[in-house]
Amino acid sequence: xxxxxxxxxKLRKNFGGxxxxxHMDLTVESGSITSMIGPNxxxxxxxxxxxxxxxxxxxxxxxxxxxxxxxxxxxxxxRKAIARTFQNVQVFPQMTVLENVMVGRHIRSKSGxxxxxLVPPFCRREDKKNRTDAEKxxxxxxxxxxxxxxxxxxxxxxxxxxxxxxxxxMEPKIILLDEPASGLNARETVVMGRxxxxxxxxxxxxxxxxxxxxxxxxxxxxIGVINFGRCIATGNPAEIQSNPEVIAAYLGE
Amino acid sequence: xxxxxYMGLGILLLVIIFLPFVITNDxxxxxxxxxxxxxxxxxxxxLLMGYAGQISLGxxxxxxxxxxxxxxxxAKLGWSSWMAMGTGVIISAGVAFLVGVPSLRLKGHYLAMAxxxxxxxxxxxxxxxxxxxxxxxxxxxxxxxxxFGIELNTDTRFFYFSWSxxxxxxxxxxxxxxxxxxxxxxxxxxxxxxxxSSGVNTSVYKIKVFMVSAVYASVAGSLYANxxxxxxxxxxxxxxxxxxxxxxxxGGMHTIWGAITGATVLSLLPEFLSSMxxxxxxxxxxxxxxxxxxxxxxxxxxxxxxxxEGLVDGMNSIRRITSTMFIRARKKLVF
Numbered sequence: 001x002x003x004x005x006x007x008x009x010k011l012r013k014n015f016g017g018x019x020x021x022x023h024m025d026l027t028v029e030s031g032s033i034t035s036m037i038g039p040n041x042x043x044x045x046x047x048x049x050x051x052x053x054x055x056x057x058x059x060x061x062x063x064x065x066x067x068x069x070x071x072x073x074x075x076x077x078x079r080k081a082i083a084r085t086f087q088n089v090q091v092f093p094q095m096t097v098l099e100n101v102m103v104g105r106h107i108r109s110k111s112g113x114x115x116x117x118l119v120p121p122f123c124r125r126e127d128k129k130n131r132t133d134a135e136k137x138x139x140x141x142x143x144x145x146x147x148x149x150x151x152x153x154x155x156x157x158x159x160x161x162x163x164x165x166x167x168x169x170m171e172p173k174i175i176l177l178d179e180p181a182s183g184l185n186a187r188e189t190v191v192m193g194r195x196x197x198x199x200x201x202x203x204x205x206x207x208x209x210x211x212x213x214x215x216x217x218x219x220x221x222x223i224g225v226i227n228f229g230r231c232i233a234t235g236n237p238a239e240i241q242s243n244p245e246v247i248a249a250y251l252g253e
Numbered sequence: 254x255x256x257x258x259y260m261g262l263g264i265l266l267l268v269i270i271f272l273p274f275v276i277t278n279d280x281x282x283x284x285x286x287x288x289x290x291x292x293x294x295x296x297x298x299x300l301l302m303g304y305a306g307q308i309s310l311g312x313x314x315x316x317x318x319x320x321x322x323x324x325x326x327x328a329k330l331g332w333s334s335w336m337a338m339g340t341g342v343i344i345s346a347g348v349a350f351l352v353g354v355p356s357l358r359l360k361g362h363y364l365a366m367a368x369x370x371x372x373x374x375x376x377x378x379x380x381x382x383x384x385x386x387x388x389x390x391x392x393x394x395x396x397x398x399x400x401f402g403i404e405l406n407t408d409t410r411f412f413y414f415s416w417s418x419x420x421x422x423x424x425x426x427x428x429x430x431x432x433x434x435x436x437x438x439x440x441x442x443x444x445x446x447x448x449x450s451s452g453v454n455t456s457v458y459k460i461k462v463f464m465v466s467a468v469y470a471s472v473a474g475s476l477y478a479n480x481x482x483x484x485x486x487x488x489x490x491x492x493x494x495x496x497x498x499x500x501x502x503x504g505g506m507h508t509i510w511g512a513i514t515g516a517t518v519l520s521l522l523p524e525f526l527s528s529m530x531x532x533x534x535x536x537x538x539x540x541x542x543x544x545x546x547x548x549x550x551x552x553x554x555x556x557x558x559x560x561x562e563g564l565v566d567g568m569n570s571i572r573r574i575t576s577t578m579f580i581r582a583r584k585k586l587v588f
Contacts, residue, residue, distance in 0.1 A: 081345035092443025116432035
């Protein structure tokens, strides 16, 4: 039996009277691609924000490798090798593409304030290693030739790739991708799909929120359908496509 | 990028070495010493504003803490200047920690509010705590600095010393910017959420860089006290904080060189204006020093309207625009 890397147990989040996520149960197997689909406003991004510590759950638990991580701060969760991207791309626009990825190396390097102030950049071995590692990840997502540009000047598609490169540079165990294909054209979406499969082959678990059904059905091992903050169905792509509840939620009755 | 930074440092060093041979007037050297002190404070402020995206409206207070630590400890208690400066640094960093912790744990510009209040409080304390600070009449008889046995008692000596401090401050700031921590700080400025999810402890980083910038201001304040040998609350009011902020904004807060440029331009501007006033008087117009504020305001307004990225970035874009215009004009000539 494969190991379970992430488990949501009766997760609940309400903003005052508005219940965004309720009784959410989901298990993610290590090394799989799990997708969450559902209409806009169903609570998918809220779930991501709960897992990565940007929001605190109102009730329920998030178990990551059998330890409860609910309510921890984002940077603490990041240090546990959980990486994420954002629905509205969040690159650091004024930094170069390479520096963006080097920020991803943050949790894999140590030097603190005092060393950073006192030791000039050309004397730092750790920094050189960070740089070569970052270059490696840029090549991996196919942005190696853009490394000296500022991140803000990249196209949206390349900014999404850059976000993924930054996340991968953390050497995560699990990566949460929030609509990586939104705003991309058909060709770019295919490239993105290949990239996600490539990530899974490195033994990194992928959790995906995505609206592009073709992409989701193509690459997912498991799909969870979210509607009104609840998980109404889970299963492999074939099961989901023939599930009457899902069809009802998507097409209306 | 880095090579450019070190080239800039080299050029600055050469200018500093040769400037006293050109400018021999003690008054102008004194103005340049104040320029250096402003540069030092602005480097710290730039780290905070341009690289971590936080605004402080209370840096004059840290300047004051440094100056009064030196003033009180040396003139009244007879400590050595260096010990006093070190104590000032520790006090400033500690105070920055206390002010920063509650306001920097929150997102948004709470630091600006907190420091505005803090700056006002410090200024009032300087005036009211007569027993300790001497009140409005200040602290007198602050000894000059001794540097390896050389007393820094002439303007030329202090000019070299203060600008050397600026160079060291710049070097350390550049080290910080091009480091893991510096990238973390710039990441916070770019996107606090993405920085957090990359593992940067955003609130701790913001607090620490605030402390670093307070230390810069405190050292500048100590040097000020050592240089003028006399301090009173006058130069440490909230308007001075605003002026420091203006310097960084005018020069361009996204590069440390912008802060240096802004600090230099705005420190020399009053001298320029007062020499201009002679000219105006010959035209029958009287120029009052109060008009300086008007001109500062006007400069800030124009900068924000036309060069929001500051002088240094502005110069680059002007160069780009003129070069494209030049190319276009040449194309027209050819065809």
